[in-house]
Amino acid sequence: MGHGNYSSEAHEALLRGRxxxxxxxxFQQKSCHPLMNPKGVxxxxxxxxxxxxxxxxxxxxLDVTGSMGTIPKLLATQLLPKFMKxxxxxxxxxxQLLFMAVGDATSDNAPLQVGQFESTAExxxxxxxxxxxxxxxxxxxxxxxxxxxxxxxxxxxxxxxxKRKKKxxxxxxxxxxxxxxxxxxxxxxxxxxxLDDDLKTEEIVAELQKTFVPFFVIPDLERRNKCERRxxxxxxxxxxxxxxxxxxxxxxxGAICLYEGLVKDVDGLGRVLREAxxxxxxxxxxxxxxxxxxxxxxxxxxxxxxxxxxxGGGLQKLIRSVFK
Amino acid sequence: xxxxxxxxxxxxxxxxPARLARSAVCSFCGATVQVDPTxxxxxxxxxxxxxxxxxxxHGYTAWWTLGDSHWAPGQLLxxxxxxxxxxxxxxxxxxxxxxxxxxxxxxxxxxxxxxWDLLEELQRSTSxxxxxxxxxxxxxxxxxxxxxxxxxxxRAMALRxxxxxxxxxxxxxxxxxxxxxxRVSVWMWRRIxxxxxxxxxxxxxxxxxxPQHLLVEHGEHGVRLVGFSCAGRAGGHLRGVCTxxxxxxxxxxxxxxxLTPAADLKMSARCIAAVLGGDPSRGSVPxxxxxxxxxLIRRVAAGDGVEETGEDAWTLRERVGEVGHAAxxxxxxxxxxxx
Numbered sequence: 001m002g003h004g005n006y007s008s009e010a011h012e013a014l015l016r017g018r019x020x021x022x023x024x025x026x027f028q029q030k031s032c033h034p035l036m037n038p039k040g041v042x043x044x045x046x047x048x049x050x051x052x053x054x055x056x057x058x059x060x061x062l063d064v065t066g067s068m069g070t071i072p073k074l075l076a077t078q079l080l081p082k083f084m085k086x087x088x089x090x091x092x093x094x095x096q097l098l099f100m101a102v103g104d105a106t107s108d109n110a111p112l113q114v115g116q117f118e119s120t121a122e123x124x125x126x127x128x129x130x131x132x133x134x135x136x137x138x139x140x141x142x143x144x145x146x147x148x149x150x151x152x153x154x155x156x157x158x159x160x161x162x163k164r165k166k167k168x169x170x171x172x173x174x175x176x177x178x179x180x181x182x183x184x185x186x187x188x189x190x191x192x193x194x195l196d197d198d199l200k201t202e203e204i205v206a207e208l209q210k211t212f213v214p215f216f217v218i219p220d221l222e223r224r225n226k227c228e229r230r231x232x233x234x235x236x237x238x239x240x241x242x243x244x245x246x247x248x249x250x251x252x253x254g255a256i257c258l259y260e261g262l263v264k265d266v267d268g269l270g271r272v273l274r275e276a277x278x279x280x281x282x283x284x285x286x287x288x289x290x291x292x293x294x295x296x297x298x299x300x301x302x303x304x305x306x307x308x309x310x311x312g313g314g315l316q317k318l319i320r321s322v323f324k
Numbered sequence: 325x326x327x328x329x330x331x332x333x334x335x336x337x338x339x340x341p342a343r344l345a346r347s348a349v350c351s352f353c354g355a356t357v358q359v360d361p362t363x364x365x366x367x368x369x370x371x372x373x374x375x376x377x378x379x380x381x382h383g384y385t386a387w388w389t390l391g392d393s394h395w396a397p398g399q400l401l402x403x404x405x406x407x408x409x410x411x412x413x414x415x416x417x418x419x420x421x422x423x424x425x426x427x428x429x430x431x432x433x434x435x436x437x438x439x440w441d442l443l444e445e446l447q448r449s450t451s452x453x454x455x456x457x458x459x460x461x462x463x464x465x466x467x468x469x470x471x472x473x474x475x476x477x478x479r480a481m482a483l484r485x486x487x488x489x490x491x492x493x494x495x496x497x498x499x500x501x502x503x504x505x506x507r508v509s510v511w512m513w514r515r516i517x518x519x520x521x522x523x524x525x526x527x528x529x530x531x532x533x534x535p536q537h538l539l540v541e542h543g544e545h546g547v548r549l550v551g552f553s554c555a556g557r558a559g560g561h562l563r564g565v566c567t568x569x570x571x572x573x574x575x576x577x578x579x580x581x582x583l584t585p586a587a588d589l590k591m592s593a594r595c596i597a598a599v600l601g602g603d604p605s606r607g608s609v610p611x612x613x614x615x616x617x618x619x620l621i622r623r624v625a626a627g628d629g630v631e632e633t634g635e636d637a638w639t640l641r642e643r644v645g646e647v648g649h650a651a652x653x654x655x656x657x658x659x660x661x662x663x
Contacts, residue, residue: 042361154364187364197366206376207369209417221455225447232465232484233393236420241459295487296421 004120005051006095008088011081011121018077023069026076029132032110036101036130038151040192044098046117046158046168052094057117057158057168058256059212061100061148063175065108065137070245071173071219072101076128079249081121085276086253090262097124100151101131102172105144105186108136112147112190117158137176141226144186145178146201151191153208161211169259170212171252175223177230205234214238215255219245237296243285250278250286258294265299266291332357379415387415388424390480391468395424401490404536405566406432406553408475411485421485422465426475433479435563439553440467440481442528449526457522462550488542491662493535496599499662503601506613507658510648512540513596514641515547520588521637523555529583530555531562533591534569535598543659556583571605572598574627586630589640593624614651620644 018026046057062072075083087095096117105111115127137143152170160166182204184195208214216231217240218224224241231239242251254269256262263269266287273283330339332350341348341359348357379387379394387394398411407425414420427436443464449457463484470480496504504512516538523530530537530549537551554563562581565573572594577587594604600621602609607625609618620643624630635643648655 153369184366192362193364194360194362195364195366199366199369200373202377203366203369203373206373209376210372214418221459224455225458229463229465232420236414236416236418238418292487296419 004118004123006084006088006119007121008081008085011084011125014121014125015077015081021077023073023133026073027129027131027133029130032113032132033130036113036115036127036132037110038112038114038155038191041114041151041155044114044116044156046096046098046156046160048094048159048163052096052119054093054160054164055096055117055119055158056092056094056160056166057098057156057212058095059098059100059152059156059168059170060252061102061145061152061170061172062131063103063143063145063173064101064113064131064133064135065103065143065176066135067137067175067223068173068219069133069135071248072128072131072133074245074248076125079246080124080128082276082278083249083253084121086250086272087256089272089275090253090257090260092256092260092262094119098156099124099127099131100148101133102145102148102174103134103143104137104140105147105190106140108134110134111144112151114151141177142179143174143176144182145172145174145176146182146199146204147186147190148172149178149201149204149208149214150182150187150199152212153204153210154193155191156211158211167209167211167213169256170208170214171217171255172215173217173219173248175219175227177227178234202234213259215240215252217242217248217251219248237293240289240293242289244282247282247286247289250276250282251289254286254290255293258290258297258299261299263299266294269294330357330359376416382415382417384415386473388412388473388475388480389471390424390466390482393466393482395422395482397424397473402492402536404551405564406436412482420465421487422482423462423485425481425483426470427479430479435553436479436481438563439555440464442552442555443483446523446526446528449522451522451525453522454526457519460519460548462552486548488544489539489546489548490542491540491660493538493540493595493599496540496660496662497535497601500599501601503610503612504599504660505658506600506617507648507652507656508660509596509600509613510617510644510652511545511655511658512547512599512660513592513644514648515545516549516592516595517589517637517641517644519547519549520585520592521641523549524558524585524588524637527558528555529558529560529585530588531583532564532566533588533595534566534572535595536566536569538595540660540662542662545657545659558583558585571603576627584631585636586627589624589630589635589637590627593621597621597625614647616647617644617651620647 048055096119098117099115101113103111110132118124158168178201182199184198187193187195215238334355335353337352339348375381384396387396394415395412396415402409407427410424412424447458465482467481531554539548560583574590597607598604600609607622
């Protein structure tokens with residue numbers, strides 16, 4: 001997978017006219033698409049090719065339960081090209097995107113759907129819009145996020161890791177808790193693996209982080225309260241609390257650019273996002289969401305506030321002196 | 325990478341098939357052994373967790389263990405009334421940066437535990453603005469008894485670290501003994517009152533709005549309120565008094581020892597008087613402070629009209645904004661410069 005070139009013009013053209021459509025017309029699946037069914041899948045592969053010698057696996061694991069339907073719709077109708085533009089502007093060489101849909105295996109018909117790693121706009125868009133937005137969820141305050149994490153830990157292989165020891169990126173969106181453990185029976189039923197024991201969610205994260213840089217993205221501040229602490233216990237400063245679901249692409253692309261060191265600091269990221277025509281209020285909110293991560297990475301050039309004078313690394317020096 | 329070790333069914337020698345391999349050849353007897361492609365061993369995940377949770381695996385050389393989490397201590401930040409405060413980070417990847425408060429005297433454990441319980445309760449608040457304000461309060465991360473390090477056996481709590489909030493009002497007073505620019509005091513006071521407004525609407529009174537519990541954001545217009553060990557429900561009993569800052573407590577508050585929102589407002593005005601280089605006990609400020617602002621600080625610090633008129637934190641915040649606007653014009657960006 002991963003052949004073909006990305007074209008933002010093609011992607012914009014695909015999306016033109018979609019913004020006004022109702023969600024059911026953009027996402028027409030009424031059940032899990034057969035090609036996205038994880039049952040029996042051995043590997044989803046992100047591979048180098050002549051066109052893409054430096055592939056970088058990027059996974060969007062989207063919560064598609066009732067409360068989280070906004071993000072897939074936003075990606076499919078307007079935002080995904082912007083994500084790619086920011087990555088391109090920051091010179092991320094060959095991103096390959098895989099879309100996953102995550103629900104609740106205890107109540108949904110299609111609790112896990114998995115696309116393929118793709119490099120072209122058409123195929124990225126295809127897997128995204130083939131996702132079945134079941135809109136269910138258990139009402140238990142949990143979704144089976146850990147099932148998605150298990151699939152990625154066990155059934156993906158990326159050349160960025162195999163050949164270059166460079167981890168791929170995972171952005172899992174959600175507003176609920178993971179279950180404390182993953183039943184071997186659920187794994188058998190949904191994926192077909194015969195696990196010899198149940199797994200704790202922490203154990204799955206530990207295996208996953210060997211090959212992925214994992215992030216959990218909470219759509220807005222109101223929904224932090226239900227799940228932020230638990231996810232921080234697992235992923236610490238890699239939990240990104242957005243202020244609006246609209247920021248999903250800028251926050252995730254920004255996280256990659258910061259993590260890869262492709263922008264020097266938050267101010268540098270602000271410049272890149274401004275060039276990508278991110279509106280002012282969204283830009284400020286995006287930088288606010290990413291400032292804790294930038295600080296944790298030691299890349300913060302000053303106040304994350306548009307129009308404020310840069311401190312010339314003053315805050316960075318301060319933080320460095322504190323975290324000697 | 326090997327997934328598991330199998331026994332050769334023919335000669336019992338160990339075989340280590342590659343991950344996802346369909347078959348393996350026994351290096352002892354040459355038998356080809358078919359591997360069940362769907363069989364997955366939980367042991368690999370368990371081993372991954374053991375390694376992931378071991379700080380030395382991530383290159384840490386020193387860490388303190390709190391419950392089942394490991395924290396790499398950083399610089400000593402402050403010595404509070406009850407606890408010694410360090411910065412620390414989870415000795416794991418991805419890491420999490422925290423403030424680690426270590427209790428000094430075991431006799432103070434009830435106050436220490438009370439602070440944790442109250443902070444957790446505030447995180448669950450459903451008052452207006454909770455989504456925003458709960459991020460501006462200390463967020464509980466972990467607590468327990470330190471198992472190792474120089475403070476082994478001491479109670480400790482980890483609170484989420486908010487970068488940039490490192491200057492206490494006390495430090496500001498030391499750097500600016502003659503007082504900060506009055507324009508700076510306007511946003512400082514408004515930030516304090518916003519937080520107090522949320523606390524009060526959640527039914528909580530802080531009870532110790534003191535210079536050492538107020539942190540100013542570096543290069544920004546932010547102020548954070550910390551030190552919740554004396555906080556409690558409105559109408560409740562004041563649990564303790566910080567004797568070093570007696571001037572900041574209103575006299576009737578010390579007499580009644582009852583937590584009221586008005587007490588917080590009065591103490592906030594006294595803190596502002598102090599950073600302006602004035603006298604906290606009387607609420608007086610130097611002549612360089614514009615008259616209406618000086619009068620407002622003096623009035624609130626003394627408590628005139630605060631209880632009688634039912635003035636609350638939010639209406640006072642609005643009043644401070646009006647007075648600031650009249651004195652300095654439209655709001656402008658005036659961060660506090662600290663060396």
